[in-house]
Amino acid sequence: MLKTIVKEGESIERALKRFKRKYKKTKVLQELRERQQYTKPSEERRQTKQKAAYKEKYLRSLEE
Template sequence: MTDPLRTFALPHERRYFEMIVINVKDGESIDRALKRFKKKFEKTGVLRELRNRQAFEKKSVARRNAVKRAVYRQQLQSETV
């Protein structure tokens, strides 16, 4: 019997990925199984990483954006208190 969570690595990368396996139970609708698949897929973060890799962002720009987000969040917290 094979392991439902198989791992594999791309030859040019050192990261290991787990395959997403969804077992459809008896009487379960395909829509419900698809919903479980989508939830598991979102948790892996593959799509988010793909979007980040499409356009390179310099570290200085990323740091600046992180600071802007942090300042914005702090302002929102101080307004609600």
């Protein structure tokens, strides 16, 4: 369970922003989304290769 202590003189908005940042770093939401649907390991590998190829193509287009 995440705890965020509001410091003296700190606004609630700032404390909420810190809490949201901590929550995002725990990757809870990402894990929930991944567990909604099973993907085979071979599919995952194929997707990572496709993403890497796309990223490389994009970076090369920026250099030119």
